Amino acid sequence: MxxxxxxxxxxxxxxxxxxxxxxxxxxxxxxDHVELFGAGIAAVVSETLERLGVHMAxxxxxxGALDYVIAxxxxxxxxxxxxxxxxxxPAVERESGLHDRIRRTRLYAPGNNPRLLVGIExxxxxxxxxxxxxxxxxxxxxxxxxxxxxLLAAVEFSEAWVRxxxxxxxxxxxxxxxxxxxxxxxxxxxxxxxxDVRALSExxxxxETAAGIEPGATLVLxxxxxxxxxxxxxxxxxxxxxxxxxxxxxxxFTRDLGARRTRDALLWARSxxxxxxxxxxxxxxxxxxxxxxxxxxxxxxxxxxxxLGFSGKGVINPRQIGPVHRVFSPSEEEIxxxxxxxxxxxxxxxxxxxxxALDGKMVDRPVLERAQRILRLAERLGKETWR
Amino acid sequence: MRNALGREIPEVLAxxxxxxxEGAFATTPTGRKASRPQKVVRPGEDKVLASLEAAIEAxxxxxxxxxSFHHSFRDGDRLVxxxxxxxxxxxxxxxxxxxxxxFPVHEPVIEHIxxxxxSRIEGSMNGPVxxxxxxxxxxxxPAVLRSHGGRWRAVEAGDVAIDVAFxxxxxxDAYGNATGIAGKxxxxxxxxxxxxxxxxxxxxxxxxxxxxYPVYPFEIQQGWADYVxxxxxxxxxxxxxxxxxELTRSPARLRIARLAAAAVKASGYLVDGFSFQGGAGxxxxxATMFVGQEMARAGIxxxxxxxxxxxxxxxxxxxxxxxxxxxxxxxxxxxxxxxRADPQHLIMDPGLYAxxxxxxxxxxxxxxAFLGATEVDLDFNxxxxxxxxxxxxxxxxxxxxxxxxxxxxxxxVPTLRGRLPVIVDRVTTVTTPGEVIDVIVxxxxxAVNPRRQDLRERFASAGLPVREIGEIKKDADRLIRPPSRPxxxxxxxxxxxxxxxxxxxxxxxxxxxx
Numbered sequence: 001m002x003x004x005x006x007x008x009x010x011x012x013x014x015x016x017x018x019x020x021x022x023x024x025x026x027x028x029x030x031x032d033h034v035e036l037f038g039a040g041i042a043a044v045v046s047e048t049l050e051r052l053g054v055h056m057a058x059x060x061x062x063x064g065a066l067d068y069v070i071a072x073x074x075x076x077x078x079x080x081x082x083x084x085x086x087x088x089x090p091a092v093e094r095e096s097g098l099h100d101r102i103r104r105t106r107l108y109a110p111g112n113n114p115r116l117l118v119g120i121e122x123x124x125x126x127x128x129x130x131x132x133x134x135x136x137x138x139x140x141x142x143x144x145x146x147x148x149x150x151l152l153a154a155v156e157f158s159e160a161w162v163r164x165x166x167x168x169x170x171x172x173x174x175x176x177x178x179x180x181x182x183x184x185x186x187x188x189x190x191x192x193x194x195x196d197v198r199a200l201s202e203x204x205x206x207x208e209t210a211a212g213i214e215p216g217a218t219l220v221l222x223x224x225x226x227x228x229x230x231x232x233x234x235x236x237x238x239x240x241x242x243x244x245x246x247x248x249x250x251x252x253f254t255r256d257l258g259a260r261r262t263r264d265a266l267l268w269a270r271s272x273x274x275x276x277x278x279x280x281x282x283x284x285x286x287x288x289x290x291x292x293x294x295x296x297x298x299x300x301x302x303x304x305x306x307x308l309g310f311s312g313k314g315v316i317n318p319r320q321i322g323p324v325h326r327v328f329s330p331s332e333e334e335i336x337x338x339x340x341x342x343x344x345x346x347x348x349x350x351x352x353x354x355x356x357a358l359d360g361k362m363v364d365r366p367v368l369e370r371a372q373r374i375l376r377l378a379e380r381l382g383k384e385t386w387r
Numbered sequence: 388m389r390n391a392l393g394r395e396i397p398e399v400l401a402x403x404x405x406x407x408x409e410g411a412f413a414t415t416p417t418g419r420k421a422s423r424p425q426k427v428v429r430p431g432e433d434k435v436l437a438s439l440e441a442a443i444e445a446x447x448x449x450x451x452x453x454x455s456f457h458h459s460f461r462d463g464d465r466l467v468x469x470x471x472x473x474x475x476x477x478x479x480x481x482x483x484x485x486x487x488x489x490f491p492v493h494e495p496v497i498e499h500i501x502x503x504x505x506s507r508i509e510g511s512m513n514g515p516v517x518x519x520x521x522x523x524x525x526x527x528x529p530a531v532l533r534s535h536g537g538r539w540r541a542v543e544a545g546d547v548a549i550d551v552a553f554x555x556x557x558x559x560d561a562y563g564n565a566t567g568i569a570g571k572x573x574x575x576x577x578x579x580x581x582x583x584x585x586x587x588x589x590x591x592x593x594x595x596x597x598x599x600y601p602v603y604p605f606e607i608q609q610g611w612a613d614y615v616x617x618x619x620x621x622x623x624x625x626x627x628x629x630x631x632x633e634l635t636r637s638p639a640r641l642r643i644a645r646l647a648a649a650a651v652k653a654s655g656y657l658v659d660g661f662s663f664q665g666g667a668g669x670x671x672x673x674a675t676m677f678v679g680q681e682m683a684r685a686g687i688x689x690x691x692x693x694x695x696x697x698x699x700x701x702x703x704x705x706x707x708x709x710x711x712x713x714x715x716x717x718x719x720x721x722x723x724x725x726x727r728a729d730p731q732h733l734i735m736d737p738g739l740y741a742x743x744x745x746x747x748x749x750x751x752x753x754x755x756a757f758l759g760a761t762e763v764d765l766d767f768n769x770x771x772x773x774x775x776x777x778x779x780x781x782x783x784x785x786x787x788x789x790x791x792x793x794x795x796x797x798x799x800v801p802t803l804r805g806r807l808p809v810i811v812d813r814v815t816t817v818t819t820p821g822e823v824i825d826v827i828v829x830x831x832x833x834a835v836n837p838r839r840q841d842l843r844e845r846f847a848s849a850g851l852p853v854r855e856i857g858e859i860k861k862d863a864d865r866l867i868r869p870p871s872r873p874x875x876x877x878x879x880x881x882x883x884x885x886x887x888x889x890x891x892x893x894x895x896x897x898x899x900x901x
Binding site: 066123154 | 805807831865870
């Protein structure tokens, strides 16, 4: 297509929008079954142009894009042709992020791939992580930001995070755009010092105020994925009240060290990250497991992470959600045992006895607290048996 | 007149008085079955003829008559085109084509329609021929679409009198015994032709692999066959899969399949003896696989699985997860090999499994079935024939027969296909009435037919995401502007029969857009 600016692609679920003339308004829609979809597509395009306050000639080649995708592609193409056109500010109602939500899984989704984004919220992940960093090629970052913003505005998420690029490497532009879609939180890659987190927090505070969002509503999840980042886990975890957790990134970490990704090579780093999170009373989330076909390997790595004190793990395919949830949820046996411990403690208290015993063994305070935590988790998870 | 579903049906269509649909099991057949003319073949008589032309001439086929075919080669069939070409060479006109189904490979039929060789079609149309008719290509009479069982019934009842049945036979003997599971190009059972071969005035067995007497299993029997013709090519078994056998990798579709399997597990039907229809198509196939895994895990030994036969079902048979496979057609070569080798893999014909006017169908013995849809509506009606643009593009297959029979009929559909909503207020065409649909499983939740409160309760207590169908629809509709709607004229291009021969709907010609 000969155009002054384009956005999108001809992949399934996407559309390719080109600005063909910024002076004379017109619209050319190409789609399979254009009788069925042409009018709807045209309506989305003209509404989007109206929100942008511009009139120009566009050409849209549709491959089954949903309305928010079309709107995002139109906005990205228009702003690429006329950079001074202000961004669309969608109306989004969203609860503020909650620090202690259960996050057994955070499902990564590439921020510029509509086919993989459609329905991403339906797979039951505890939170979705819309990625603008590693999975988006540099040339696509401007349109990916816009797409993520429109997706956030169009879909109800139980919890949506955006992984931005590092500040100074596109992160500010990412934030300015996606905050208009009100994500629950922002994930900061390659965090290495507390100052990185504070800089992000200050940028968020400015943007929240400008966007009319309650200050502090947006949570932060720094990813520690270098030697420096892991060494400074403690200061990063405690850097700012927005921090809900810290995540470990094994791929970049091993590359930084020149290490191999073996269980032993990661053991110290993961233990350190888990301890730092505990010290700051935030969550610790484990790295992703890249081999989607290897469910046994995934379960083994998730189990290790759980045993080290992590409360969740990144996943890159919906197929990984079920196995990881099973690992990070209390089993029937654990729940039964926890109920027995709590009941024994209550009985002892009723009898005025300080010492709690069960099956001939002393139940000391940490054991009781762990049992109480299991029961709280089980109650919050509720019934989710069909998987 | 309006039928029991509120669909507007003409009282008379092409001279035929229509009976309106009254309900899934409302009608009772009367009278006696049709029959073919008597004939005798005496010892020493030879049935083998030299060519299709010779068989056509010997059969007495003339203008205006009806010829029939099976579709077991699916998109690899060569016989329909070869016979029509021969008819054209012989100058025949105005034939009525009565195949079990047409596929994209049958696009040349369009030229024969234009040339007047074919003027009427009764049979499923998958692809270009359906599109041609939808787009104004004229037949002398509207097409008639029937289910597998409905077609069998129509022949037995005499609704359709076949003049000459052509049976593509991967292996046959000179006396007309024929099978589809052996030979140079096996296509799976050819039992779809069994009713044609028994009721047609003349039956022509066409093979590319003539073997010494007797060929067995005789899905087609010598006593039914008038002539045998040997030609070089009857079909390409490489195409029987027709692209419906890829296990889906789409996360949304896998989620639907997992939910459907979980619904089966929660339904209470998944106990020893559990019998099910394993469909083709990505979602159904994956759901069948998940149910099989659950049965193996829980040590449940199933009763019978009903095909189209696939490698997946064959594996379940060999693992002992099911006792028997009942197969009317093969969807891959593994199924054909198994039909030859395994005495528990049984050939059945559509009369056995699907015929309404009979003393019982195999589908009535099914516990569960997974079926697809192009559209479903708020009353749980299902459309598999037309697209939302009004184009006639698919046959019924066994959809009606299975849905009517199974105790738990599950429709597995995504809520959106690109920008196209699958759940609509009212389906463009009713293929299968909501009365026989129990559950619709989508990636956004499970809708249970209000008639099945029992299932609703079981699903809810198993933690399944049960929702009102209207709520699921609303969620999907929020993501798209509604598509434009076609405006239909009065002209009827196809009649959709319910499996008992009543008119469940008609497809009218699109004359414009709203």
